[in-house]
Amino acid sequence: MALEGKGGFMELLERLGLGSRRVLILHHDDLGLTHAQNGAYSALGLPTGSVMVPGAWAPAVRGADLGVHLTLTSEWQAPRLRPLTAGESLRDEAGYFPSTLEALWQRARAEEVERELRAQIEAAQRLFSPTHLDTHQGAVMRPDLAEVYLRLAQAYRLVPLIPDTLEGLGVPPPFLPELERLMAEAPFPRVRFLDPYGLPPEERLGFYLGLAHLPSGLYYLAHHSALPTPEGRALPDWATREADYFALAHPEVRRVLAEFHPLTWRAVREALKEGWR
Amino acid sequence: MALEGKGGFMELLERLGLGSRRVLILHHDDLGLTHAQNGAYSALGLPTGSVMVPGAWAPAVRGADLGVHLTLTSEWQAPRLRPLTAGESLRDEAGYFPSTLEALWQRARAEEVERELRAQIEAAQRLFSPTHLDTHQGAVMRPDLAEVYLRLAQAYRLVPLIPDTLEGLGVPPPFLPELERLMAEAPFPRVRFLDPYGLPPEERLGFYLGLAHLPSGLYYLAHHSALPTPEGRALPDWATREADYFALAHPEVRRVLAEFHPLTWRAVREALKEGWR
Numbered sequence A, B: 001m002a003l004e005g006k007g008g009f010m011e012l013l014e015r016l017g018l019g020s021r022r023v024l025i026l027h028h029d030d031l032g033l034t035h036a037q038n039g040a041y042s043a044l045g046l047p048t049g050s051v052m053v054p055g056a057w058a059p060a061v062r063g064a065d066l067g068v069h070l071t072l073t074s075e076w077q078a079p080r081l082r083p084l085t086a087g088e089s090l091r092d093e094a095g096y097f098p099s100t101l102e103a104l105w106q107r108a109r110a111e112e113v114e115r116e117l118r119a120q121i122e123a124a125q126r127l128f129s130p131t132h133l134d135t136h137q138g139a140v141m142r143p144d145l146a147e148v149y150l151r152l153a154q155a156y157r158l159v160p161l162i163p164d165t166l167e168g169l170g171v172p173p174p175f176l177p178e179l180e181r182l183m184a185e186a187p188f189p190r191v192r193f194l195d196p197y198g199l200p201p202e203e204r205l206g207f208y209l210g211l212a213h214l215p216s217g218l219y220y221l222a223h224h225s226a227l228p229t230p231e232g233r234a235l236p237d238w239a240t241r242e243a244d245y246f247a248l249a250h251p252e253v254r255r256v257l258a259e260f261h262p263l264t265w266r267a268v269r270e271a272l273k274e275g276w277r
Helices: A009-016 A035-044 A100-106 A112-127 A136-141 A143-156 A173-185 A202-211 A238-248 A251-257 A264-275 B008-015 B034-046 B101-107 B108-125 B136-141 B143-156 B175-187 B201-213 B238-249 B249-257 B265-275
Strands: A022-031 A046-052 A065-070 A134-135 A192-194 A217-223 B022-032 B046-050 B063-070 B132-135 B190-195 B217-223
Touching: A009 A264, A022 A035, A022 A065, A035 A238, A046 A134, A065 A112, A065 A136, A065 A264, A100 A136, A112 A143, A134 A136, A134 A143, A134 A264, A143 A173, A173 A217, A202 A238, A202 A251, A238 A251, A238 B265, B008 B265, B034 B238, B063 B108, B063 B136, B063 B249, B063 B265, B101 B136, B108 B143, B132 B136, B132 B143, B132 B265, B136 B143, B143 B175, B201 B238, B201 B249, B238 B249, B249 B265
Parallel strands: A022 A046, A022 A217, A046 A065, A065 A134, A192 A217, B022 B046, B022 B217, B046 B063, B063 B132, B190 B217
Antiparallel strands: none
16 A cells, blocks of 8 residues: 555655645646636646546646546536546436536446546546546545545556545535545545635635645645636636636735645655555 | 429529529538637527537527537647547547548548437437538548438438539549539539638628629528637637628628528428428
Protein backbone atom coordinates (compact mmCIF):
# COMPACT_ATOMS: atom_id res chain seq x y z
CA MET A 1 0.00 0.00 0.00
CA ALA A 2 1.03 3.53 -0.71
CA LEU A 3 -0.23 5.34 2.36
CA GLU A 4 -2.61 4.09 4.99
CA GLY A 5 -5.91 5.92 5.29
CA LYS A 6 -5.95 9.04 7.35
CA GLY A 7 -2.45 8.64 8.65
CA GLY A 8 -1.28 8.92 5.07
CA PHE A 9 -2.13 12.56 4.94
CA MET A 10 0.37 13.54 7.60
CA GLU A 11 2.91 11.08 6.28
CA LEU A 12 2.53 12.68 2.86
CA LEU A 13 3.05 16.19 4.18
CA GLU A 14 6.13 15.06 6.11
CA ARG A 15 7.50 13.40 3.03
CA LEU A 16 6.97 16.65 1.11
CA GLY A 17 8.62 18.62 3.92
CA LEU A 18 5.36 20.42 4.61
CA GLY A 19 4.46 18.96 8.00
CA SER A 20 3.70 22.22 9.77
CA ARG A 21 2.54 24.26 6.77
CA ARG A 22 -0.86 25.30 5.49
CA VAL A 23 -1.06 23.45 2.21
CA LEU A 24 -3.66 24.05 -0.50
CA ILE A 25 -4.70 22.19 -3.60
CA LEU A 26 -6.76 24.83 -5.42
CA HIS A 27 -8.85 22.89 -7.91
CA HIS A 28 -10.77 24.10 -10.98
CA ASP A 29 -13.76 21.82 -11.65
CA ASP A 30 -15.70 21.25 -14.91
CA LEU A 31 -12.99 22.14 -17.44
CA GLY A 32 -13.91 21.09 -20.97
CA LEU A 33 -17.61 21.71 -20.39
CA THR A 34 -17.76 25.23 -21.81
CA HIS A 35 -15.50 27.76 -23.45
CA ALA A 36 -16.17 30.05 -20.47
CA GLN A 37 -14.85 27.46 -18.01
CA ASN A 38 -11.69 26.90 -20.07
CA GLY A 39 -11.26 30.65 -20.52
CA ALA A 40 -11.32 31.23 -16.77
CA TYR A 41 -8.69 28.50 -16.32
CA SER A 42 -6.39 30.24 -18.80
CA ALA A 43 -7.07 33.68 -17.35
CA LEU A 44 -6.45 32.69 -13.70
CA GLY A 45 -3.19 30.91 -14.44
CA LEU A 46 -3.67 28.35 -11.64
CA PRO A 47 -2.39 24.91 -12.62
CA THR A 48 -4.77 22.41 -11.02
CA GLY A 49 -8.13 21.35 -12.42
CA SER A 50 -9.95 18.47 -14.00
CA VAL A 51 -11.51 17.93 -17.37
CA MET A 52 -14.94 16.54 -18.30
CA VAL A 53 -13.75 14.33 -21.14
CA PRO A 54 -17.21 13.99 -22.77
CA GLY A 55 -17.33 17.81 -23.00
CA ALA A 56 -16.85 19.29 -26.46
CA TRP A 57 -14.22 21.73 -25.17
CA ALA A 58 -12.04 19.05 -23.53
CA PRO A 59 -9.43 18.95 -26.31
CA ALA A 60 -8.70 22.67 -25.84
CA VAL A 61 -7.61 22.40 -22.19
CA ARG A 62 -3.86 22.71 -21.69
CA GLY A 63 -2.25 22.88 -18.28
CA ALA A 64 0.36 21.63 -15.86
CA ASP A 65 -1.79 19.64 -13.42
CA LEU A 66 -4.93 18.30 -15.04
CA GLY A 67 -7.04 15.37 -13.94
CA VAL A 68 -10.09 13.52 -15.19
CA HIS A 69 -13.39 14.89 -13.85
CA LEU A 70 -15.16 11.54 -14.23
CA THR A 71 -18.63 12.26 -15.54
CA LEU A 72 -21.77 10.15 -15.17
CA THR A 73 -24.42 12.89 -15.00
CA SER A 74 -25.32 15.85 -17.20
CA GLU A 75 -27.50 18.20 -15.24
CA TRP A 76 -28.36 21.03 -17.67
CA GLN A 77 -30.60 21.15 -20.70
CA ALA A 78 -27.45 22.29 -22.54
CA PRO A 79 -24.58 21.77 -22.83
CA ARG A 80 -25.65 18.15 -22.51
CA LEU A 81 -23.20 15.26 -22.53
CA ARG A 82 -23.35 11.67 -23.69
CA PRO A 83 -21.41 8.64 -22.43
CA LEU A 84 -18.41 7.53 -24.49
CA THR A 85 -19.48 3.90 -24.20
CA ALA A 86 -22.65 2.07 -25.14
CA GLY A 87 -23.91 1.09 -21.67
CA GLU A 88 -27.71 1.42 -21.63
CA SER A 89 -27.78 1.93 -17.87
CA LEU A 90 -25.75 5.16 -18.22
CA ARG A 91 -28.12 7.06 -20.53
CA ASP A 92 -31.62 8.47 -20.62
CA GLU A 93 -34.05 7.95 -23.49
CA ALA A 94 -32.38 10.62 -25.63
CA GLY A 95 -28.96 9.05 -25.11
CA TYR A 96 -27.59 11.56 -22.59
CA PHE A 97 -26.21 10.91 -19.12
CA PRO A 98 -29.01 11.09 -16.54
CA SER A 99 -29.65 14.59 -15.26
CA THR A 100 -29.69 13.68 -11.56
CA LEU A 101 -27.62 11.55 -9.20
CA GLU A 102 -30.81 9.80 -8.09
CA ALA A 103 -31.61 8.72 -11.66
CA LEU A 104 -28.01 7.58 -12.15
CA TRP A 105 -27.84 5.59 -8.93
CA GLN A 106 -31.17 3.91 -9.65
CA ARG A 107 -30.11 2.61 -13.07
CA ALA A 108 -26.34 2.45 -13.39
CA ARG A 109 -24.78 -1.01 -13.56
CA ALA A 110 -21.32 -1.06 -11.99
CA GLU A 111 -19.74 -2.94 -14.90
CA GLU A 112 -21.04 -0.36 -17.38
CA VAL A 113 -19.77 2.43 -15.11
CA GLU A 114 -16.34 0.80 -15.03
CA ARG A 115 -16.24 0.54 -18.82
CA GLU A 116 -17.25 4.21 -19.15
CA LEU A 117 -14.77 5.49 -16.57
CA ARG A 118 -11.95 3.51 -18.18
CA ALA A 119 -12.93 5.01 -21.54
CA GLN A 120 -12.89 8.52 -20.10
CA ILE A 121 -9.47 8.01 -18.49
CA GLU A 122 -8.01 6.52 -21.66
CA ALA A 123 -9.52 9.28 -23.81
CA ALA A 124 -8.04 11.86 -21.42
CA GLN A 125 -4.63 10.22 -21.75
CA ARG A 126 -4.80 10.92 -25.49
CA LEU A 127 -5.46 14.61 -24.85
CA PHE A 128 -3.08 15.37 -21.96
CA SER A 129 -1.11 13.68 -19.19
CA PRO A 130 -3.56 13.31 -16.30
CA THR A 131 -2.37 13.40 -12.71
CA HIS A 132 -5.55 12.69 -10.73
CA LEU A 133 -9.19 11.65 -10.61
CA ASP A 134 -12.31 13.21 -9.18
CA THR A 135 -15.98 12.99 -10.12
CA HIS A 136 -18.63 15.36 -11.38
CA GLN A 137 -21.31 15.87 -8.70
CA GLY A 138 -19.75 13.07 -6.65
CA ALA A 139 -21.37 10.50 -8.91
CA VAL A 140 -19.31 7.63 -7.47
CA MET A 141 -20.62 7.92 -3.92
CA ARG A 142 -22.72 4.77 -4.41
CA PRO A 143 -20.42 2.31 -2.66
CA ASP A 144 -20.03 -0.18 -5.52
CA LEU A 145 -19.09 2.74 -7.80
CA ALA A 146 -16.68 4.09 -5.18
CA GLU A 147 -14.99 0.70 -5.26
CA VAL A 148 -14.57 1.05 -9.05
CA TYR A 149 -13.27 4.62 -8.64
CA LEU A 150 -10.63 3.64 -6.09
CA ARG A 151 -9.62 0.55 -8.06
CA LEU A 152 -9.20 2.54 -11.29
CA ALA A 153 -7.16 5.17 -9.45
CA GLN A 154 -4.68 2.44 -8.57
CA ALA A 155 -4.86 0.75 -11.96
CA TYR A 156 -4.05 3.99 -13.83
CA ARG A 157 -1.82 5.43 -11.06
CA LEU A 158 -3.90 8.58 -10.74
CA VAL A 159 -4.45 10.10 -7.30
CA PRO A 160 -8.15 10.09 -6.40
CA LEU A 161 -9.81 12.91 -4.51
CA ILE A 162 -10.92 11.51 -1.14
CA PRO A 163 -12.38 13.94 1.39
CA ASP A 164 -11.46 13.54 5.04
CA THR A 165 -15.12 13.49 6.05
CA LEU A 166 -18.37 12.69 4.31
CA GLU A 167 -20.33 15.14 6.45
CA GLY A 168 -22.05 17.87 4.49
CA LEU A 169 -21.49 16.21 1.12
CA GLY A 170 -25.07 15.05 0.72
CA VAL A 171 -24.24 11.33 0.76
CA PRO A 172 -27.45 9.27 1.11
CA PRO A 173 -27.37 7.76 4.63
CA PRO A 174 -27.59 4.13 3.41
CA PHE A 175 -24.32 4.63 1.49
CA LEU A 176 -22.38 5.97 4.48
CA PRO A 177 -21.05 2.91 6.34
CA GLU A 178 -19.73 1.08 3.29
CA LEU A 179 -18.40 4.28 1.72
CA GLU A 180 -16.61 5.20 4.94
CA ARG A 181 -15.04 1.74 5.09
CA LEU A 182 -13.81 1.92 1.48
CA MET A 183 -12.32 5.36 2.01
CA ALA A 184 -10.65 4.36 5.26
CA GLU A 185 -9.04 1.37 3.56
CA ALA A 186 -7.94 3.25 0.44
CA PRO A 187 -4.17 3.72 0.26
CA PHE A 188 -4.40 7.42 -0.48
CA PRO A 189 -4.24 10.68 1.49
CA ARG A 190 -7.52 12.33 2.44
CA VAL A 191 -7.94 16.07 2.17
CA ARG A 192 -10.00 18.66 4.01
CA PHE A 193 -12.59 19.52 1.39
CA LEU A 194 -13.69 23.14 0.93
CA ASP A 195 -16.27 24.16 -1.66
CA PRO A 196 -17.95 27.57 -1.77
CA TYR A 197 -20.30 26.48 -4.59
CA GLY A 198 -23.44 26.65 -2.45
CA LEU A 199 -22.64 30.02 -0.86
CA PRO A 200 -24.50 33.04 -2.22
CA PRO A 201 -22.28 34.87 -4.74
CA GLU A 202 -22.21 38.00 -2.59
CA GLU A 203 -20.50 36.01 0.20
CA ARG A 204 -17.83 34.60 -2.09
CA LEU A 205 -15.14 37.23 -1.57
CA GLY A 206 -15.57 36.94 2.20
CA PHE A 207 -15.19 33.17 1.98
CA TYR A 208 -11.89 33.40 0.13
CA LEU A 209 -10.54 36.17 2.37
CA GLY A 210 -11.51 34.04 5.38
CA LEU A 211 -9.03 31.35 4.31
CA ALA A 212 -6.42 33.56 5.98
CA HIS A 213 -7.59 32.20 9.36
CA LEU A 214 -7.21 28.46 8.63
CA PRO A 215 -4.80 26.45 10.80
CA SER A 216 -2.08 24.28 9.27
CA GLY A 217 -3.25 21.24 7.31
CA LEU A 218 -3.86 19.93 3.80
CA TYR A 219 -6.83 21.67 2.19
CA TYR A 220 -8.55 21.00 -1.08
CA LEU A 221 -10.61 23.87 -2.45
CA ALA A 222 -12.90 23.15 -5.43
CA HIS A 223 -13.95 26.17 -7.47
CA HIS A 224 -16.02 26.45 -10.66
CA SER A 225 -14.70 29.68 -12.18
CA ALA A 226 -16.12 30.70 -15.56
CA LEU A 227 -15.76 33.83 -17.66
CA PRO A 228 -18.68 36.28 -17.69
CA THR A 229 -19.78 35.58 -21.26
CA PRO A 230 -23.14 34.83 -22.92
CA GLU A 231 -22.17 31.15 -23.20
CA GLY A 232 -21.08 31.01 -19.56
CA ARG A 233 -24.33 32.66 -18.52
CA ALA A 234 -26.38 30.05 -20.35
CA LEU A 235 -25.74 27.70 -17.42
CA PRO A 236 -28.37 28.09 -14.69
CA ASP A 237 -25.64 28.31 -12.02
CA TRP A 238 -23.56 30.92 -13.86
CA ALA A 239 -23.64 33.36 -10.93
CA THR A 240 -21.74 31.01 -8.62
CA ARG A 241 -19.19 30.32 -11.36
CA GLU A 242 -18.59 34.01 -12.03
CA ALA A 243 -18.35 34.72 -8.31
CA ASP A 244 -15.49 32.21 -8.04
CA TYR A 245 -13.80 33.76 -11.05
CA PHE A 246 -13.97 37.34 -9.79
CA ALA A 247 -12.87 36.33 -6.29
CA LEU A 248 -9.88 34.32 -7.53
CA ALA A 249 -8.80 37.19 -9.77
CA HIS A 250 -8.98 39.62 -6.82
CA PRO A 251 -5.56 40.87 -5.56
CA GLU A 252 -6.53 40.52 -1.90
CA VAL A 253 -7.57 36.89 -2.42
CA ARG A 254 -4.32 36.25 -4.24
CA ARG A 255 -2.47 37.69 -1.24
CA VAL A 256 -4.31 35.29 1.08
CA LEU A 257 -3.64 32.33 -1.22
CA ALA A 258 0.05 33.21 -1.36
CA GLU A 259 0.27 32.37 2.36
CA PHE A 260 -0.45 28.72 1.56
CA HIS A 261 1.96 26.22 0.11
CA PRO A 262 0.43 25.55 -3.33
CA LEU A 263 0.33 21.80 -3.75
CA THR A 264 -0.41 20.06 -7.05
CA TRP A 265 -1.80 16.59 -7.60
CA ARG A 266 1.29 16.07 -9.75
CA ALA A 267 3.50 16.51 -6.68
CA VAL A 268 1.27 14.18 -4.65
CA ARG A 269 1.41 11.60 -7.39
CA GLU A 270 5.18 11.88 -7.49
CA ALA A 271 5.40 11.48 -3.70
CA LEU A 272 3.26 8.34 -3.90
CA LYS A 273 5.33 6.98 -6.73
CA GLU A 274 7.17 4.29 -4.83
CA GLY A 275 4.01 3.13 -3.16
CA TRP A 276 1.64 2.28 -6.01
CA ARG A 277 0.77 -1.35 -5.62
CA MET B 1 -41.76 7.90 -56.53
CA ALA B 2 -42.47 11.30 -55.07
CA LEU B 3 -40.98 13.56 -57.69
CA GLU B 4 -38.68 12.65 -60.53
CA GLY B 5 -35.21 14.18 -60.48
CA LYS B 6 -34.81 17.65 -61.84
CA GLY B 7 -38.34 17.88 -63.19
CA GLY B 8 -39.55 17.51 -59.62
CA PHE B 9 -38.36 20.96 -58.71
CA MET B 10 -40.74 22.70 -61.13
CA GLU B 11 -43.52 20.26 -60.31
CA LEU B 12 -43.04 21.05 -56.63
CA LEU B 13 -43.23 24.80 -57.18
CA GLU B 14 -46.37 24.40 -59.30
CA ARG B 15 -47.93 22.25 -56.64
CA LEU B 16 -47.14 24.96 -54.08
CA GLY B 17 -48.58 27.62 -56.40
CA LEU B 18 -45.14 29.21 -56.70
CA GLY B 19 -44.32 28.43 -60.32
CA SER B 20 -43.28 31.91 -61.37
CA ARG B 21 -42.01 33.16 -58.03
CA ARG B 22 -38.55 33.61 -56.57
CA VAL B 23 -38.55 31.08 -53.78
CA LEU B 24 -35.95 30.87 -51.01
CA ILE B 25 -35.10 28.32 -48.37
CA LEU B 26 -32.83 30.32 -46.05
CA HIS B 27 -30.95 27.72 -44.05
CA HIS B 28 -28.97 28.08 -40.81
CA ASP B 29 -26.21 25.46 -40.65
CA ASP B 30 -24.37 24.04 -37.60
CA LEU B 31 -27.01 24.63 -34.92
CA GLY B 32 -26.24 22.79 -31.70
CA LEU B 33 -22.49 23.17 -32.16
CA THR B 34 -22.03 26.29 -30.04
CA HIS B 35 -24.07 28.61 -27.88
CA ALA B 36 -23.18 31.40 -30.32
CA GLN B 37 -24.69 29.53 -33.26
CA ASN B 38 -27.91 28.83 -31.34
CA GLY B 39 -28.02 32.44 -30.11
CA ALA B 40 -27.86 33.77 -33.66
CA TYR B 41 -30.72 31.46 -34.65
CA SER B 42 -32.88 32.84 -31.84
CA ALA B 43 -31.87 36.43 -32.53
CA LEU B 44 -32.52 36.29 -36.30
CA GLY B 45 -35.94 34.68 -35.94
CA LEU B 46 -35.66 32.75 -39.22
CA PRO B 47 -37.26 29.30 -38.96
CA THR B 48 -35.10 26.98 -41.08
CA GLY B 49 -31.88 25.36 -39.95
CA SER B 50 -30.32 22.05 -39.03
CA VAL B 51 -28.86 20.67 -35.85
CA MET B 52 -25.59 18.82 -35.26
CA VAL B 53 -26.99 16.18 -32.93
CA PRO B 54 -23.60 15.19 -31.44
CA GLY B 55 -23.13 18.86 -30.42
CA ALA B 56 -23.51 19.62 -26.72
CA TRP B 57 -25.91 22.50 -27.44
CA ALA B 58 -28.30 20.43 -29.60
CA PRO B 59 -30.96 19.99 -26.88
CA ALA B 60 -31.32 23.78 -26.55
CA VAL B 61 -32.41 24.38 -30.16
CA ARG B 62 -36.11 25.12 -30.55
CA GLY B 63 -37.65 26.16 -33.85
CA ALA B 64 -40.32 25.68 -36.46
CA ASP B 65 -38.34 24.06 -39.27
CA LEU B 66 -35.37 22.12 -38.01
CA GLY B 67 -33.51 19.31 -39.71
CA VAL B 68 -30.65 16.98 -38.89
CA HIS B 69 -27.23 18.27 -39.94
CA LEU B 70 -25.78 14.78 -40.29
CA THR B 71 -22.27 14.89 -38.88
CA LEU B 72 -19.34 12.62 -39.70
CA THR B 73 -16.45 15.09 -39.34
CA SER B 74 -15.31 17.43 -36.57
CA GLU B 75 -12.90 19.93 -38.03
CA TRP B 76 -11.81 22.11 -35.08
CA GLN B 77 -9.59 21.40 -32.09
CA ALA B 78 -12.65 22.41 -30.04
CA PRO B 79 -15.56 22.11 -29.83
CA ARG B 80 -14.81 18.54 -30.90
CA LEU B 81 -17.52 15.94 -31.46
CA ARG B 82 -17.71 12.18 -31.08
CA PRO B 83 -19.90 9.66 -32.91
CA LEU B 84 -23.01 8.43 -31.11
CA THR B 85 -22.27 4.86 -32.16
CA ALA B 86 -19.29 2.60 -31.66
CA GLY B 87 -18.07 2.25 -35.26
CA GLU B 88 -14.28 2.23 -35.26
CA SER B 89 -14.12 3.52 -38.83
CA LEU B 90 -15.85 6.78 -37.80
CA ARG B 91 -13.34 7.92 -35.17
CA ASP B 92 -9.74 8.95 -34.80
CA GLU B 93 -7.38 7.65 -32.13
CA ALA B 94 -8.83 9.95 -29.47
CA GLY B 95 -12.37 8.83 -30.29
CA TYR B 96 -13.49 11.93 -32.21
CA PHE B 97 -14.88 12.14 -35.72
CA PRO B 98 -12.05 12.59 -38.24
CA SER B 99 -11.09 16.21 -38.77
CA THR B 100 -11.08 16.09 -42.58
CA LEU B 101 -13.32 14.70 -45.30
CA GLU B 102 -10.30 12.93 -46.77
CA ALA B 103 -9.62 11.05 -43.53
CA LEU B 104 -13.32 10.19 -43.24
CA TRP B 105 -13.63 8.93 -46.80
CA GLN B 106 -10.47 6.84 -46.47
CA ARG B 107 -11.69 4.96 -43.40
CA ALA B 108 -15.46 5.08 -43.10
CA ARG B 109 -17.32 1.82 -43.63
CA ALA B 110 -20.75 2.41 -45.15
CA GLU B 111 -22.55 0.12 -42.68
CA GLU B 112 -21.02 2.00 -39.73
CA VAL B 113 -22.02 5.30 -41.35
CA GLU B 114 -25.58 4.04 -41.75
CA ARG B 115 -25.76 3.02 -38.10
CA GLU B 116 -24.42 6.42 -37.01
CA LEU B 117 -26.74 8.43 -39.25
CA ARG B 118 -29.75 6.43 -38.07
CA ALA B 119 -28.67 7.09 -34.46
CA GLN B 120 -28.37 10.83 -35.15
CA ILE B 121 -31.81 10.98 -36.80
CA GLU B 122 -33.43 9.00 -34.01
CA ALA B 123 -31.70 11.10 -31.33
CA ALA B 124 -32.92 14.25 -33.12
CA GLN B 125 -36.46 12.88 -33.12
CA ARG B 126 -36.28 12.77 -29.31
CA LEU B 127 -35.27 16.43 -29.17
CA PHE B 128 -37.55 17.99 -31.82
CA SER B 129 -39.63 17.11 -34.86
CA PRO B 130 -37.19 17.13 -37.79
CA THR B 131 -38.31 18.08 -41.30
CA HIS B 132 -35.21 17.51 -43.40
CA LEU B 133 -31.67 16.19 -43.75
CA ASP B 134 -28.40 17.71 -44.85
CA THR B 135 -24.78 16.95 -44.02
CA HIS B 136 -21.97 18.77 -42.31
CA GLN B 137 -19.21 19.57 -44.83
CA GLY B 138 -20.99 17.42 -47.42
CA ALA B 139 -19.63 14.30 -45.76
CA VAL B 140 -21.92 11.99 -47.74
CA MET B 141 -20.56 12.89 -51.16
CA ARG B 142 -18.73 9.55 -51.34
CA PRO B 143 -21.23 7.72 -53.57
CA ASP B 144 -21.90 4.75 -51.29
CA LEU B 145 -22.58 7.18 -48.45
CA ALA B 146 -24.83 9.26 -50.69
CA GLU B 147 -26.83 6.09 -51.32
CA VAL B 148 -27.26 5.68 -47.54
CA TYR B 149 -28.22 9.37 -47.18
CA LEU B 150 -30.91 9.20 -49.84
CA ARG B 151 -32.22 5.89 -48.57
CA LEU B 152 -32.50 7.17 -44.99
CA ALA B 153 -34.28 10.30 -46.24
CA GLN B 154 -36.99 8.06 -47.63
CA ALA B 155 -37.00 5.69 -44.67
CA TYR B 156 -37.52 8.52 -42.18
CA ARG B 157 -39.59 10.72 -44.54
CA LEU B 158 -37.22 13.65 -44.22
CA VAL B 159 -36.50 15.78 -47.28
CA PRO B 160 -32.81 15.62 -48.19
CA LEU B 161 -30.88 18.61 -49.44
CA ILE B 162 -29.85 17.84 -53.05
CA PRO B 163 -28.15 20.62 -55.02
CA ASP B 164 -29.06 21.08 -58.67
CA THR B 165 -25.42 20.91 -59.70
CA LEU B 166 -22.26 19.46 -58.19
CA GLU B 167 -20.07 22.11 -59.79
CA GLY B 168 -18.14 24.22 -57.32
CA LEU B 169 -18.88 21.94 -54.37
CA GLY B 170 -15.42 20.38 -54.24
CA VAL B 171 -16.56 16.86 -55.05
CA PRO B 172 -13.55 14.63 -55.84
CA PRO B 173 -13.73 13.90 -59.60
CA PRO B 174 -13.85 10.10 -59.17
CA PHE B 175 -17.08 10.48 -57.17
CA LEU B 176 -18.86 12.59 -59.80
CA PRO B 177 -20.43 10.11 -62.26
CA GLU B 178 -21.97 7.82 -59.65
CA LEU B 179 -23.02 10.72 -57.42
CA GLU B 180 -24.66 12.46 -60.36
CA ARG B 181 -26.55 9.27 -61.23
CA LEU B 182 -27.81 8.79 -57.66
CA MET B 183 -28.97 12.39 -57.43
CA ALA B 184 -30.70 12.25 -60.81
CA GLU B 185 -32.59 9.14 -59.75
CA ALA B 186 -33.55 10.42 -56.31
CA PRO B 187 -37.27 11.20 -56.02
CA PHE B 188 -36.69 14.62 -54.51
CA PRO B 189 -36.56 18.21 -55.76
CA ARG B 190 -33.13 19.72 -56.36
CA VAL B 191 -32.36 23.26 -55.31
CA ARG B 192 -30.07 25.99 -56.57
CA PHE B 193 -27.43 26.04 -53.87
CA LEU B 194 -26.03 29.37 -52.67
CA ASP B 195 -23.40 29.59 -49.94
CA PRO B 196 -21.42 32.74 -49.14
CA TYR B 197 -19.21 30.87 -46.63
CA GLY B 198 -16.05 31.19 -48.70
CA LEU B 199 -16.50 34.89 -49.55
CA PRO B 200 -14.37 37.37 -47.59
CA PRO B 201 -16.48 38.83 -44.74
CA GLU B 202 -16.22 42.33 -46.21
CA GLU B 203 -18.08 41.13 -49.32
CA ARG B 204 -20.89 39.54 -47.35
CA LEU B 205 -23.31 42.44 -47.28
CA GLY B 206 -22.87 42.92 -51.03
CA PHE B 207 -23.59 39.24 -51.61
CA TYR B 208 -26.89 39.37 -49.73
CA LEU B 209 -27.94 42.66 -51.33
CA GLY B 210 -27.13 41.12 -54.73
CA LEU B 211 -29.86 38.50 -54.22
CA ALA B 212 -32.24 41.24 -55.39
CA HIS B 213 -31.15 40.52 -58.96
CA LEU B 214 -31.88 36.76 -59.04
CA PRO B 215 -34.44 35.48 -61.57
CA SER B 216 -37.35 33.29 -60.51
CA GLY B 217 -36.51 29.81 -59.23
CA LEU B 218 -36.04 27.74 -56.07
CA TYR B 219 -32.97 28.83 -54.14
CA TYR B 220 -31.36 27.33 -51.10
CA LEU B 221 -29.06 29.65 -49.17
CA ALA B 222 -26.88 28.12 -46.45
CA HIS B 223 -25.58 30.54 -43.82
CA HIS B 224 -23.54 29.97 -40.67
CA SER B 225 -24.59 32.91 -38.50
CA ALA B 226 -23.11 33.08 -35.00
CA LEU B 227 -23.20 35.71 -32.27
CA PRO B 228 -20.07 37.85 -31.77
CA THR B 229 -19.07 36.30 -28.43
CA PRO B 230 -15.81 34.91 -27.00
CA GLU B 231 -17.12 31.36 -27.48
CA GLY B 232 -18.19 32.09 -31.07
CA ARG B 233 -14.78 33.61 -31.76
CA ALA B 234 -13.00 30.50 -30.53
CA LEU B 235 -13.82 28.88 -33.89
CA PRO B 236 -11.13 29.57 -36.49
CA ASP B 237 -13.79 30.61 -39.03
CA TRP B 238 -15.64 32.96 -36.66
CA ALA B 239 -15.32 35.94 -39.02
CA THR B 240 -17.40 34.33 -41.77
CA ARG B 241 -20.04 33.29 -39.21
CA GLU B 242 -20.31 36.80 -37.77
CA ALA B 243 -20.45 38.31 -41.26
CA ASP B 244 -23.52 36.17 -42.03
CA TYR B 245 -25.09 37.20 -38.74
CA PHE B 246 -24.58 40.92 -39.22
CA ALA B 247 -25.73 40.80 -42.86
CA LEU B 248 -28.89 38.85 -42.04
CA ALA B 249 -29.73 41.28 -39.23
CA HIS B 250 -29.30 44.24 -41.60
CA PRO B 251 -32.56 46.04 -42.54
CA GLU B 252 -31.58 46.38 -46.21
CA VAL B 253 -30.89 42.65 -46.47
CA ARG B 254 -34.21 41.93 -44.79
CA ARG B 255 -35.89 44.11 -47.40
CA VAL B 256 -34.23 42.10 -50.20
CA LEU B 257 -35.19 38.79 -48.59
CA ALA B 258 -38.79 39.95 -48.23
CA GLU B 259 -39.05 39.94 -52.03
CA PHE B 260 -38.67 36.15 -52.02
CA HIS B 261 -41.32 33.64 -51.10
CA PRO B 262 -39.90 32.11 -47.89
CA LEU B 263 -40.16 28.36 -48.26
CA THR B 264 -39.61 25.93 -45.40
CA TRP B 265 -38.57 22.30 -45.59
CA ARG B 266 -41.69 21.63 -43.57
CA ALA B 267 -43.82 22.91 -46.48
CA VAL B 268 -41.78 20.87 -48.97
CA ARG B 269 -42.20 17.78 -46.84
CA GLU B 270 -45.93 18.38 -46.65
CA ALA B 271 -46.13 18.80 -50.45
CA LEU B 272 -44.27 15.53 -50.92
CA LYS B 273 -46.49 13.78 -48.39
CA GLU B 274 -48.55 11.73 -50.80
CA GLY B 275 -45.52 10.66 -52.72
CA TRP B 276 -43.25 9.02 -50.13
CA ARG B 277 -42.71 5.47 -51.27
